[in-house]
Amino acid sequence: WESGSAAPSAAFAANHSHPQAPASAPAGHGGRRGEGEQKERPEGDPPSHFSSIISELFQGHVVSTVRCLECNRVSRTKEPFQDVSVQIPNPNELPNGQALVGSPVHGHSAPELGAHGGASGSARGPTFTGILGNVTGKMKSWFYDKGVEITDCLRKFCAPEYLVGKDKYDCEHCKRKTDGERRFAFRDLPEVLCIHIKRFRYDASWFNATKNSRVVSFPVNRTLDMGPFLEDPPSHAVEYSLVGLIQHIGSMGGGHYISYCQHKRKPHEWYEFDDMQVNPVSMETVERAEPYVLFFRRVSSKGTKLDRQTFKGDRGRMQARIRDYLFSHPPAPEQAVADELRLQGPALRSLFRSPPPELDMVFVSKHWYVRLVSMSHPGPIDNFLYLCPHRRLGCNSIEMAAEPFVPISRALFQSLVQKYGGGPAIESMEVCAKCQNHLRAYNERKQAEFDLVSKYDTKDTGDGKHWYLVDVVWVNKWKGYIKTDAVMDIRDMMQPGPVSNARLCDRKSGQVRSGLKLRIDYIGVNARVWWLFRHFHGGGPLICREDLDIYSAERRPEHELKLEELRPTSGDRAEYARRMRHEFVDVCKGDMELFQERFGQGAPDLREDAV
Numbered sequence: 001w002e003s004g005s006a007a008p009s010a011a012f013a014a015n016h017s018h019p020q021a022p023a024s025a026p027a028g029h030g031g032r033r034g035e036g037e038q039k040e041r042p043e044g045d046p047p048s049h050f051s052s053i054i055s056e057l058f059q060g061h062v063v064s065t066v067r068c069l070e071c072n073r074v075s076r077t078k079e080p081f082q083d084v085s086v087q088i089p090n091p092n093e094l095p096n097g098q099a100l101v102g103s104p105v106h107g108h109s110a111p112e113l114g115a116h117g118g119a120s121g122s123a124r125g126p127t128f129t130g131i132l133g134n135v136t137g138k139m140k141s142w143f144y145d146k147g148v149e150i151t152d153c154l155r156k157f158c159a160p161e162y163l164v165g166k167d168k169y170d171c172e173h174c175k176r177k178t179d180g181e182r183r184f185a186f187r188d189l190p191e192v193l194c195i196h197i198k199r200f201r202y203d204a205s206w207f208n209a210t211k212n213s214r215v216v217s218f219p220v221n222r223t224l225d226m227g228p229f230l231e232d233p234p235s236h237a238v239e240y241s242l243v244g245l246i247q248h249i250g251s252m253g254g255g256h257y258i259s260y261c262q263h264k265r266k267p268h269e270w271y272e273f274d275d276m277q278v279n280p281v282s283m284e285t286v287e288r289a290e291p292y293v294l295f296f297r298r299v300s301s302k303g304t305k306l307d308r309q310t311f312k313g314d315r316g317r318m319q320a321r322i323r324d325y326l327f328s329h330p331p332a333p334e335q336a337v338a339d340e341l342r343l344q345g346p347a348l349r350s351l352f353r354s355p356p357p358e359l360d361m362v363f364v365s366k367h368w369y370v371r372l373v374s375m376s377h378p379g380p381i382d383n384f385l386y387l388c389p390h391r392r393l394g395c396n397s398i399e400m401a402a403e404p405f406v407p408i409s410r411a412l413f414q415s416l417v418q419k420y421g422g423g424p425a426i427e428s429m430e431v432c433a434k435c436q437n438h439l440r441a442y443n444e445r446k447q448a449e450f451d452l453v454s455k456y457d458t459k460d461t462g463d464g465k466h467w468y469l470v471d472v473v474w475v476n477k478w479k480g481y482i483k484t485d486a487v488m489d490i491r492d493m494m495q496p497g498p499v500s501n502a503r504l505c506d507r508k509s510g511q512v513r514s515g516l517k518l519r520i521d522y523i524g525v526n527a528r529v530w531w532l533f534r535h536f537h538g539g540g541p542l543i544c545r546e547d548l549d550i551y552s553a554e555r556r557p558e559h560e561l562k563l564e565e566l567r568p569t570s571g572d573r574a575e576y577a578r579r580m581r582h583e584f585v586d587v588c589k590g591d592m593e594l595f596q597e598r599f600g601q602g603a604p605d606l607r608e609d610a611v
Contacts (some may be wrong), residue, residue: 057375062185313410384424398429
């Protein structure tokens with residue numbers, strides 16, 4: 001194996017500075033003023049992120065609309081965000097966030113906004129705020145203005161911004177750069193709204209850096225209404241309550257961070273976290289803080305709170321009914337039933353596998369239940385995420401299948417689906433037999449492949465004389481597949497797919513493309529590893545060369561070096577070879593009867609197409 005790093009077999013065996021904006025601030029949102037346009041992903045394209053606890057709590061979507069001031073055409077882009085970076089309005093700005101310095105005339109020109117106010121390429125001279133920027137603390141702000149509200153910062157974020165000078169809009173209709181008007185609005189809001197206040201600014205060099213300590217007020221004992229900042233403002237308030245904040249004390253040259261957090265069960269109690277020190281503070285102390293990052297949690301509706309109570313009550317009643325059933329079918333001592341419930345013993349697993357009709361029981365995912373009890377809106381019931389293609393549970397055991405679910409009554413489930421959507425109803429914890437066969441075949445093949453590659457992989461051509469070249473993209477997928485533990489759920493499979501060298505070849509001529517480089521575009525393996533890859537995954541085409549240079553002389557494939565362990569001779573070895581083939585694992589999903597029906601006792605011959 002030659003790719004510039006250790007061979008797989010060896011790898012298997014060994015197997016307070018200046019403040020910055022949050023790393024996750026979305027480009028075009030947090031630093032949108034005076035930073036130019038960036039290419040944006042059209043709405044409707046597949047998302048480029050994976051769901052996680054972070055995205056579920058902090059992710060929302062913002063809509064950017066840009067209007068060309070020449071043709072008046074509007075483009076609209078929807079983008080995810082996990083925190084919102086907002087600027088502090090200057091004293092000379094109107095309440096709507098738009099600068100006073102000029103306005104578009106007849107829709108064909110835009111004001112030359114300064115560095116503090118917009119997107120102009122020309123810089124404005126230092127302001128009174130800039131002169132005082134290095135003064136520590138916020139007392140200076142009280143001498144010449146009364147500060148702003150956090151809603152003023154949000155209003156400035158959503159205010160129109162004019163794209164002029166070096167930041168002109170590249171209009172697809174006009175086929176040239178034109179003056180444009182851009183606006184931001186929130187499409188949907190997250191469970192926890194993280195607002196980063198842009199207090200730090202750099203003008204060309206570190207020595208011109210300043211900190212804006214203007215007072216920014218925020219609600220502590222009242223809610224923040226985000227409704228006015230939505231693309232489609234609702235008729236009712238969209239309320240958020242403050243749960244924590246981060247404060248930066250000091251200047252650009254140095255400083256210290258502290259935070260304030262609200263008690264989860266006692267909302268009138270606040271605590272200050274200062275390194276190792278944690279102390280209770282008054283609500284007035286929190287209100288006087290100079291916020292750098294604010295965390296607001298969405299307020300749950302009365303309906304959601306009622307649903308939580310209903311769910312918890314129904315769950316308790318169902319557990320009592322299950323306990324009573326286990327007491328009497330057959331009669332059992334109280335302690336034995338308690339242990340059965342606590343340990344999810346065989347009697348309980350049997351009941352979940354085939355629930356008796358009198359319990360009228362269905363299952364809902366614990367993940368959705370946690371969303372219901374901890375978030376303002378749980379979204380649709382997500383049972384479908386746990387089902388295999390055969391509409392059953394694709395786990396390798398009943399213990400694994402039952403773990404992510406909570407039993408509730410059918411009547412409650414139907415009412416929840418009617419209100420929140422989603423589904424479907426899962427009526428038993430029956431494990432899919434077909435998926436168990438597939439899991440078994442997948443894990444057996446992966447372990448066998450691991451063992452054989454560890455045995456035959458070398459840093460040279462091994463028992464052969466030539467190199468067999470493989471696309472590095474496929475190799476990286478294969479590494480991710482081979483290094484994982486045994487898979488217990490069909491959803492966690494990550495086959496690398498057939499060996500694919502097509503990217504290395506010209507589509508028209510079929511010959512190797514020019515400009516390919518070792519380790520960047522391809523790596524080399526010996527003959528035994530190549531035939532192993534072909535047996536386990538199929539694919540191609542074969543690229544056999546005299547040395548590691550893909551443009552070196554083409555050589556004849558060494559068929560005699562195919563692995564003895566995988567030769568379909570007779571007896572147990574033939575059975576082993578068949579079970580390791582990609583046709584059996586990937587095509588027939590571990591179904592031997594289907595494999596023999598489609599391929600007989602053998603399998604299709606490996607294609608010998610060579611480049």
